[in-house]
Amino acid sequence: MIRFDRVSKRYPNGRDALREISLQVEPGEFVFLTGRSGAGKSSILKLIGLLERPTRGTVTVNGQDTASLPARAIPAYRRRLGMVFQDHQLLMDRPVYDNVALPLVVADAPFRDIDKRVRAALDQVGLLEQVRALPSELSVGEQQRVGIARAVVGKPVVLIADEPTGNLDRGLALDVMRLFRRFQEVGVTVVVATHDLSLVEEFGQRSIHIDDGKVSA
Amino acid sequence: MISPATWTTRHLQALVAALGRLLRRPLGALLTTLVIAVALALPAGLWLLVQNARSATGDLATAVQVSAFLKVGTSVERAQVIATAVRGQPDIATVTLITAEQGLKEFRERSSFGKALEALESNPLPHTLVIQPTTVQRDAAALERLRGTLAGFPEVEIVQADAEWAQRLAALFAVLRTLFLASAVLFGLGVLAVIGNTTRIEIAARLPEIAVTKLVGGSDAFIRRPFLYSGLFHGLLGGLLALGLLAALLASLEAPVARLVSLYGGQFRLAGLAGEEMLALVLAGALLGLVGAWVGAARQIARVTPQP
Known part of the structure; x- marks a missing residue:
């Protein structure tokens, strides 16, 4: 479960990204965060991923108050999350296999497990034939799917995605969303930030609309 | 809990990756190694001077x-x-x-x-x-x-x-020993600075990779590992090269010293470093490399914040 309790976030430049926001996402739920650019959707995801800390309020993820986590515990916390970004955040000089294996390697997973799980994740996103390719040799949509494979290879309990379809055409965007729904069906909590309302309508999942750092009705 | 086999393999991977990076930029690695070698060879050369001078004067300094x-x-x-x-x-x-x-x-x-x-x-x-x-x-x-x-x-x-003359000689050796210790400390700090700075430059060149690794849950210790091996290699190679420099120095001095000694009718021969001294020099290089890399890497890696 993800719970925000009167959470505010002010950045060092003085901008208030979130203003006393409260929301809750149940375990295994698929939720869209919608709103225009700069509304505060990405800040919510950053707080979940502990890429930022709240200025005020409490963020609880899987029963863990993130404010109480010391810096040394953050890597282990992040390994239980899957994160997907609009710009993929791939290592461009490493093959697809290495990119997808990275979360398992940093978790010191045994080699046999890594190979099995990387191939399974790539199979899920339809890129098993591209294990040796460099990301630069792939299309934008394929790169996004590598990012998704990397996000789910560690079997996370929560998957967060920030505008994962921003650079994709309609068909690829739908493919990506179907992938997310498949993960949700096996129990993963999925939170997707998007400004594409047509996707939200098409998938019919609960959506939380964010406007100027607040949840709007 | 990580198994010993996985732990060993991870370290071997980091070691091979560090070695690979070293080989991919041989000139830079060679220059860094050369600076370290010179910094190690200078105090070691002074040590040799003290040892040989003591050997040449026998036990006079303490013959009170x-x-x-x-x-x-x-x-x-x-x-x-x-x-x-x-x-x-x-x-x-x-x-x-x-x-x-x-x-x-x-x-x-x-x-x-x-x-x-x-x-x-x-x-x-x-x-x-x-x-x-x-x-x-x-x-x-x-x-x-x-x-x-x-x-x-x-x-x-x-x-x-x-015993005045013997005490003067002993005092001179004491000065040389102090000079050796001071130069060892100073040049040791120099090695730390060189390796620390090299590590910082390496990290700066790989910031995006480090940020992504943190994003997927990589700990600072995991990210630091290849940089520590890189520092270790630089120090180790610097130590070995310092041995080579000292051997070359001794070889070039052998003939003139032999001529000088023969003019005094003596039996003295220049001595190089003993086996354990060679080992100590190489290990000192490796240790300084490791510590220098740690100093250069620790804070800089901790400061990297993943930015999606």
């Missing part, structure tokens, strides 16, 4: 000896009693009694005055006590105390402790 000449006419028995009493003093290594007869015999054998000595009616030489103090008794104040003790025996006529 006190002679007590007894009054002529003192009996051998009394001289033995005095020798025993001096042996009982603190910090005395050895006391040797050379009787007047032994002294005359030795003088006769070693000098060319044999026939002249036979003309003497009586032995003019006194009994002599040759006293070797322990190392703690070799400073000027301790020798003065010893001289006072010996002079307290009424049978002792003269006490001779002419």
Whole structure:
């Protein structure tokens, strides 16, 4: 479960990204965060991923108050999350296999497990034939799917995605969303930030609309 | 819990990756290694200078000896009693009694005055006590105390402790030793700075990769690992290269030193580092490399914040 309790976030430049926001996402739920650019959707995801800390309020993820986590515990916390970004955040000089294996390697997973799980994740996103390719040799949509494979290879309990379809055409965007729904069906909590309302309508999942750092009705 | 096999494999991977990066930019690696080698070779060369100078001067620096000449006419028995009493003093290594007869015999054998000595009616030489103090008794104040003790025996006529030149030589070696230690510390700091800076540059070039690794849960320790191996390699290779530089220096000095020694009719030969000293130099290089990399990497990696 993800719970925000009167959470505010002010950045060092003085901008208030979130203003006393409260929301809750149940375990295994698929939720869209919608709103225009700069509304505060990405800040919510950053707080979940502990890429930022709240200025005020409490963020609880899987029963863990993130404010109480010391810096040394953050890597282990992040390994239980899957994160997907609009710009993929791939290592461009490493093959697809290495990119997808990275979360398992940093978790010191045994080699046999890594190979099995990387191939399974790539199979899920339809890129098993591209294990040796460099990301630069792939299309934008394929790169996004590598990012998704990397996000789910560690079997996370929560998957967060920030505008994962921003650079994709309609068909690829739908493919990506179907992938997310498949993960949700096996129990993963999925939170997707998007400004594409047509996707939200098409998938019919609960959506939380964010406007100027607040949840709007 | 990570298994030993996985742990070993992860470290081997980091090690191979560090070695690979080193080989991908051979000129940069060579220059860094050369700076480290020179910084290690300089204090090691000074150490060799001290060791060889000590070897060339034998044990002179510590050869402090006190002679007590007894009054002529003192009996051998009394001289033995005095020798025993001096042996009982603190910090005395050895006391040797050379009787007047032994002294005359030795003088006769070693000098060319044999026939002249036979003309003497009586032995003019006194009994002599040759006293070797322990190392703690070799400073000027301790020798003065010893001289006072010996002079307290009424049978002792003269006490001779002419150790000034030996003490000067010992002081010179002490200065050189201090110079060696100071240069070792300074050049060691230099090695730390070089490797620390090299590591910082490497990290700066790989910031995006580090940020992504943190994003997927990579700990600082995991990210630091290849940089530590890189520092270790630089230090290790620097140590080995320093050995090579010292060997070349010794080889170039061998002929001129041999010529100098032959002019003085001596037997001295330049000595290189002993096996354990070589090992210490290489290990010092490796350790400095590791610590330098740690210093350069720790804070910089901790400061990297993943930014999606």
